Amino acid sequence: MAKLALSTGQWSAWGTFMRPPRERWWEFGIFALVEDKQQRRIAVVGQFPGVNGDSCDGIALYDRWQGQWEAVRGLQGRWGGRVLTTAVFIGQQLWVSGWGRIRGAPIAVYDVRKRRWLEGVHLPGVGVGDSIDYVQLWRQGRYVYAAYRAFGAGTEYRGRYVVRQKIEVVYPEEVTAGAWEEIPLPAGMRELVWGVVLAADPYDENSLYAYGQFPLQGQVYGLARYDATQRQWKGLLQVEGQASVSVQALAYMPGKLVVGGMFKTARKQTALNVALYDEEQDRWEPLMVRSPDGIPGVTAGYYDDNGVVSALALRGDTLWIGGDFRRAGDLDRVGNLVQYNLRTGEWQRVGEFGVDRKVAALILEGDSLYVLGRFRWADTLLVDGVAIYDLRHRRWWRLEDSRGRRPSCPLDRMNRCFWYKNRFWISWERLNSSIISPEGDTVESSVIVYDRVKGWQTIEEITKGKIKTRVELIGPTSRGILGKVPVMGTSIEGYGIVDQNSVVLLDEDTVSVIIPGRKLATSNSIQIVGIDSSRPEWAYFVFVELGGQVGYIRDNELQFYPLVGGVPPFVYTSVMTPERLYIGAEGNFWGLSNGIVYLRWQPVSVEEERGGRAGRVYPLPALEEAVVEYELGRGGEAVLELLDGLGRVVERRQLGWRGAGRQRERLGLAGLASGVYYWRLRAGTELATGTLVVVR
Structure with a gap:
């Protein structure tokens, strides 16, 4: 010294x-x-x-x-x-x-x-x-x-x-x-006090000051004072911005967007790491609590003491929240996964994974919730990073096949996982996953797939050897699964060595390179953030790290669009709605301080919408009421819209969850003038359209 x-x-x-x-x-x-x-x-x-x-x-x-x-x-x-x-x-x-x-x-x-x-x-x-x-x-x-x-x-x-x-x-x-x-601490300060500088008043022994960044009285303050005589805290200096923000998970239902990540406020309201956004009213809402000690969100993580939300799943009024946290709403000592009711504000525990573990992805399929992340155990069941929660019976299962083989996922950031045509696809960023046999033998691959009939397979087995090296999943479409070639030197049968960032289509055991990497951009970091597969031609939204731009690719032509909210340096997640593409990103860079940006879609003409799956409406013409019939291949949160002859939305109805198969909806026509109208129904990535004639 x-x-x-x-x-x-x-x-x-x-x-x-x-x-x-x-x-x-x-x-x-x-x-x-x-x-x-x-x-x-x-x-x-x-x-x-x-x-x-x-x-x-x-x-x-x-x-x-x-x-x-x-x-x-x-x-x-x-x-x-x-x-x-x-x-x-x-x-x-x-x-x-x-x-x-x-x-x-x-x-x-x-x-x-x-x-x-x-x-x-x-x-x-x-x-x-x-x-x-x-x-x-x-x-x-x-x-x-x-x-x-x-x-x-x-x-x-x-x-x-x-x-x-x-x-x-x-x-x-x-x-x-x-x-x-x-000294009693308010709920928000109690969870964040590790980063708060505390100092006593040298002239008043009944006063204690706290400096930092913590929620108090529904707002976020940088300075607060404790009065020992009244035993209460009072905020003195409100915080206008946040030092570090990220949005790492998004879930959407018609009109509502759920945002999760690492943040303390949503439009100056206290919302710890998870919040709701009402699209129609442009309003942010924190999650409700029903006790004085409750907190509007989740906090107290192991790797980051403020906690983080890295996975969301939404069905109807039920929201599942996963990440790294030990406190959620009205609950203390939770295990990194909780359930929340959007209507009643009730919080429930779901499983225990350990204090140094993290939930990275949540997938709903039928009555099961698939949970993936950095953990080995779900309650007392050994699962090695992939677990199934039976929502009806509230118990955990391993995802084993008939030969007793199970997956083992690396302790790293999740890339993509989803169900598609009775197969569960998993890929992780940078590292391989493993398939473990009962004897302890392992097989590694960049993508592993669970087939309900054949059990666990590697991407090499699924494609019958057509893919020789690493591929990362992008997502499912109506024509197959999109993947990206993340590294140079990848060989695909029929194409030889393909460019880095090339986009490939996997359909059963066939593999096609649909966009060579050299056509996307000059940057070596490309991320597809949206897929519009309802149109006759391919259309993608891609994020290009070099310059932080979002481009729209149609017929292999690239056009860049401006983002509302700033320019993100790094993208965690994205979700497409009928009118917007939301992107969750790392904040506090290049003018972006809120962690989420979006792209406004240009209004789509009625003629373009006719590319969707045809539906049926009766009676035709209709007077006071019409019945719309349509069919869904998978199901999802549905919204039904009625458009006039100029393509303007004259009515929008949020239908909630609609399952696969043929469905019927009644559409009231009161207040509509005589004329020709068009209807369109979106459920997830699926689209159904039709024509309606109203007479008076």
């Missing part, structure tokens, strides 16, 4: 701290410097094995009066944590703490005058064998403060605490302390 003489501006050496061996270079750090009230001693606390040649336990004391260092030893047998990160002087005592599993008291106490360890100080909610982290210790006036997170012996999250106790120092030795007083 070094010190600076402010009077002369000269630097000089100040203690030599021993480092661990080179292969353990990360086991070194200095995390706190504190001075006693008499300005005699300075304590250096951190992770280091010694100072000036003397071994120590991460504590070194410098006596300014004598100009000498003391290496403090004997801590590990008392405290037992892993790394010291904080310290405070209380008279002639030095209180130290940090993160790790506790074998004694969470705060160790050292008498600096007599150079001996004293009995430690216990904290509320922390016992022997428990763990703590993000610990802060400081003193202000007659109080000593502590802020920390606590975990049980089995890594069970206990909560975040901010406590204080009144102390009295009979100089120079005796310290008397009262009982700890817990």
Whole structure:
């Protein structure tokens, strides 16, 4: 270390701290410097094995009066944590703490005058064998403060605490302390307090200030004050923007868009990592809670303490939310997957995957919810990253075939997964998935497929060897499955070595290169974000990383469109609606601060819509009411629209979920003038159209 003489501006050496061996270079750090009230001693606390040649336990004391260092030893047998990160002087005592599993008291106490360890100080909610982290210790006036997170012996999250106790120092030795007083934290601040800087008011011992970025009283504040006499917090400075934003999951039903990712607000309303958007009213809504301690969203993750939503599934009024979080709405200690009712605001737990795990994808198929991600267990069932939740019987299953083979997915970001023609397709970004036999044998592939009849197969087996190397899935269409060639050197039978970023079509065991990579753009990072397969010709929306543009490809011609909301540097997810293409992205770059952008579709003429699947309407002509008949191949959330002769929408009805097969809808015609109208029905990627004649 070094010190600076402010009077002369000269630097000089100040203690030599021993480092661990080179292969353990990360086991070194200095995390706190504190001075006693008499300005005699300075304590250096951190992770280091010694100072000036003397071994120590991460504590070194410098006596300014004598100009000498003391290496403090004997801590590990008392405290037992892993790394010291904080310290405070209380008279002639030095209180130290940090993160790790506790074998004694969470705060160790050292008498600096007599150079001996004293009995430690216990904290509320922390016992022997428990763990703590993000610990802060400081003193202000007659109080000593502590802020920390606590975990049980089995890594069970206990909560975040901010406590204080009144102390009295009979100089120079005796310290008397009262009982700890817990400072209540609002729900939003309790989940984010790890990143909040806390400071006591030097002129008012009943005031405590918090600085950071946390939800409070329905808004997000950067500064708040706690009044100990009234035991309540009050926001002082509202935050206008957010430092880091991303949208990583989208789900759509007619008129409603559900957005998930990593954020704190939606149009200045507190919405932790998940929110609803009403297209027609252009209004954002946080998820409801039914208890005072509830939070409007999810938070408290393992890899990111703010939590993150990385997967959504929506059917009717039921929303499934997956990601990395331990707190959701009215529920505490959840397992990274919850269920939410859009109508009633009720939250429910769905399974347990472990505190260091993450749900990456959710797929609904019939009465089953397919869950994929970074986990090995679903409750007590070994699943290796792919699990099936039976919605009717509320139990978990492995996705095994008749030979007992099951998948094993890598611990990385999900690329695509979906059901298509009785097959479940899975691909992960950059890494391969595996098929594991009961004997433990594994087969790896960039894409693995579950066939209801043949069981698990690789992409090489599905295409009968036509694809030799890596392919990443884009999505299903009415004509087959689209894939992308992510790397150079990929060989496809009949085409030889194909360009990087080439788009291929998989139809049963045939493979076709429909757009060579060199035609898409000059960038080496292309992502297809929308597929319009309802038209007679192919049409795609692609995101080009170079310049952050979205292009529309039709008849192999590329045309770029402007995005509303900014230019994203990186795209996580996308969803197409009848009128918009929404793109979830990484925010806070190139003018994009909200994490989501969209592309407005140009109004589609009635003649173009006739490319959809034909339906039937009767009676024809109609007077007061008509019945629309149509057929769906797969089913989805449906919306029925009525257009006039100029292609303008005169009526829109949200029908909810409609299953595969033939369907009927009654259409009221009151208020419509005589004339020729056109109707169109969209359900997922499917489109049905027809003509209606109204007479008066």
